[in-house]
Amino acid sequence: MDKFQFMGNATILHLNTRKEGPEDAQELAVDLKLKATADVMITRYFDEQLATFVFLSNGAVRNKVMGPITFAHELESYRLDMVGSTFTGVRVKKFALEPKDGFKVGVTFAVSFKPSGDEVARVAEFLQDEIDLCLTPSDSELDFGDGGAAHSHVNTYDGADDELLPAARELVASHRSASISLVQRHLRIGYNRAARLLEALEARGDVSATDAAGNRMVLITAEATA
Structure with missing residues (x-):
């Protein structure tokens, strides 16, 4: 798996709105902090050996006192589908992985995109709620299991x-x-x-x-x- 992706349920922990761009042509931007639980396979996007390092063979977390593992990845040009809207040109960053027993991983990450005013209001309605979302690279079909x-x-x-x-x-x-x-x-x-x-x-x-x-x-x- 070459590129990070996530499809499933996630909770919107935090929402921030701001303006970005030149002073005479600023655009509304939104930053969301999201938290989800994923399968251990998601660790392969960050390091092929990470699962072996943090999990025992029975799925238990190897080091119970270890805190979240953070990564400095900043990804560009993603597509985000959620709450009835599609956002393109999405940036993804601020990853943190927290291993959980049973080969599960808590994943926290941030997304930034430019919505319309109505879309900001719609997303804000789901703050602190669990939503269904799909985050994929814009330049990939991402058909898994079908081969080339x-x-x-x-x-x-x-x-x-x-x-x-x-x-x-x-x-x-x-x-x-x-x-x-x-x-x-x-x-x-x-x-x-x-x-x-x-x-x-x-x-x-x-x-x-x-x-x-x-x-x-x-x-x-x-x-x-x-």
């Missing part, structure tokens, strides 16, 4: 013909949610493929079109997929 073949035809891919469509249909029905990040996380696929699967489900009448906030309603029941 997935990248060779991303421009011609049709979600209606995707072999994962039945699984996506069952997933949204059982979770009563139709978010791109949900489909990505559970099916281990890239953002574009997940979006096209939802478009295919919309065409079938299984989910609604996106509303003004970017959300979809699930129209199919779990029983209908059985």
Whole structure:
């Protein structure tokens, strides 16, 4: 895994708004501090040997008194999908990893981006709440488990013909949610493929079109997929 990414639930710990840029052309910017729990595999983005250093073979933390491990990585050009909005040109920094028993890792990091005024208000509503988010490099399809073949035809891919469509249909029905990040996380696929699967489900009448906030309603029941 060459680039950091995160898909799952995270809590917004802190929100800060500021202006950046030349004095005569300043733009609104937001800094968020996020905290989540991830699988041990996330340590590979920082050091291939880190998991061996902090965990015993049974998944227990090797050194119980060790504090969070901080990293100075500053990443540019990320895409952030959360609370019904998509933000691009996102900067990611201030990483801290806290090993937990069971091969789990507490991850704290900060993201900075330029939203609209309405988007700031929407994000602020979720302060101190757990949200579903997807943070990926803007220049990568990030289709996991598909190998290079997935990248060779991303421009011609049709979600209606995707072999994962039945699984996506069952997933949204059982979770009563139709978010791109949900489909990505559970099916281990890239953002574009997940979006096209939802478009295919919309065409079938299984989910609604996106509303003004970017959300979809699930129209199919779990029983209908059985």
